[in-house]
Amino acid sequence: MTRQLLTGICATLLAAALLPAQASRAEAEEAFRKGAAAYDAAKFSEAASFFQKVVDAGFDEARVHYNLSCALFRSGELGRAMLHAQIACALDPTDREARENLDFMTLQLVDRPRAGAAFEDESLVRAADLLCSFVGANALAVGVLLGESVSMVLVVIALRQRRRSHGGVATPLAGASLLCTLLLVGALGLVAWRRESVREGIVLAEKAEALAGPGPTHPALFAVHAGLKVRIRGEREGWFQISIPSGLAGWLREEEVGRIALP
Template structure:
């Protein structure tokens, strides 16, 4: 419910040119509350096709698709919502629930301890959040640097120097994390299988042998594109070719 309210709040601030998206959002919310989930999904999708996007919009669209058992579309939109708001517990939970409904159970390569730490660190905030944090750290660095340069007290100069150095490191890390999150947000190599059942081929031809099967909702990485075919890789390392029409990029 809070995501429905946030959507209304968001679109209420735009001018007359955005009356139609605002109206569509209200109609979609009303349709969802009446359990008309297919109609709600159609209306949310129309708003997105007009160029609007937000974590709440993708979240509600994912919920509508989940209600009509369109797991592929539900997971796709939860993933898009999570890119925009990586720490939202509601999005994380619904994505987890939807993933538990898919057929495929693919074991991911376990992360090493430092890989896990690094991922948890940059996932703490969005790219915008890390950018703001970096600006704050940079401001503190400049302030402490001025103390170091202009103070006549040896103790203050020493403390200012080492503290400024620490904030400089924090600034650099914040910018690195911001870039990492931005790259994750704009990456176009992750996709969700939308077809109920897909056989991955050994080469980009219909006649080539089947390597393995995938089902709706499975997340894959796109490695290469050749005409109407894409080469994908699963989290467990398996690689194969499938038709473009069977998936959609997050």
Template sequence: MIRSIRILAWAAAALALWWATSAASPLARQFLAGLEAYQAGRYEQAIDQWEKIVRSGVANPELFYNLGNACLKADRLGPAILWYERAARLRPNDPDLRFNLDYARSLTRDRTEDTAISLARILFFWNYQLSRRAIAVTGLAGNLIFWLLMIAWRLTRRRGFFRTALLVAVPALVLILTAAANLYDDGRRRQAVILPEAVSVRSGHQPTDTELFVLHAGAKVRVVKQQKNHYQIRYSADKIGWIEQQAVGLIDTIQ
């Protein structure tokens, strides 16, 4: 059972403004139309309205979360997981979001070995509890504080400033290195979600090429290469092949 949708703060403010001025903005009208459709059980209509907001340039974790809920209600498992994953990049420690994402993942048909992933979550827990933006901003802020403390130490020669600077330097350096690693990883190995109910992963670009294996809706993969209308994807160490671009949704890109 998924947890309920949430009304965006900006949409609530827009609704109040609408009552005051009798002229809602197009985005507010689209959100409210989608909310009304969702509550009436017209999930495809809700998806259509909310995706229009996304295509206008709005990147909001609450909106992505609601889209995930609507897609799951509409039995569109692949898109549901994609929207939850996009929301999780912006707000990774949201309990309702994690609950719904875990529930949606439990419905998928494909399984991989999670030992390495679980170990990474333990050793690098901050990278899974904070958003990537928060990691980068906090690391840069720590770096700034370090240099301010060093300047204060140079001017006053008080050891307290120097000791505090060293304490700040370690987590700041770790966060900056983490942000750099995330940036490199995003550019080199983009993550994506399988959208159709089932898709053949082949040895090449042609429909006649050998079918290596089949993936199903919601499976999470890494994009290794891009050629024309195809991606080379990696699902696990022994499962690498080619699929059409339209069969996957990139988590870091709104298509």
């Protein structure tokens, strides 16, 4: 939470980013510098607005979301702070300081999770995020294609060697290649499942009532508070069907939930 936001480092990071246009990149660099200066001057709301401009410009980088989450937290916006802290950790699961920052914020929640409480597939989500961080979905897809090609070539060579009734190294190599390809396919499937099927969000409202159905006429089931991480199970006409780690499920208005959207 106390990491100093150094303008020089921020400018270097932004200079390496591939933003849509030169003008957008320059504007993002300037916004980042102003955000860092505002944070150092303890003008946290102003810093948050500048960092938000960087995100809006298309610079989805873990460091940016981390800095934005710190500024939002210091300005008292716990819900949005948790949202960007979660995005930062998802983009770079290896960043220990970002994880410590998220854990610290979690301790401030009204709906603080009990020890060991988590969604049933949380470990798979973490594994998929790590794969994306280290390798990336595109690299996995390329690996699968290369693995399939190499495996097919080795299988053909192995069959020819068998017909000639003499041994060779092609058969064990083909088996190893097929095994590696299957592992890559599994990893790619895990990443695809994470991106397409697991939709997460953060409660933004200071307090919200989860209803039994998508509409204000339905009875309230339970209350949730800012910063709580939820799973989005469905949506209908401006409402999200959500569930929480305890297993409870209900409906919240869309504006009460910030979606954890990953690039």
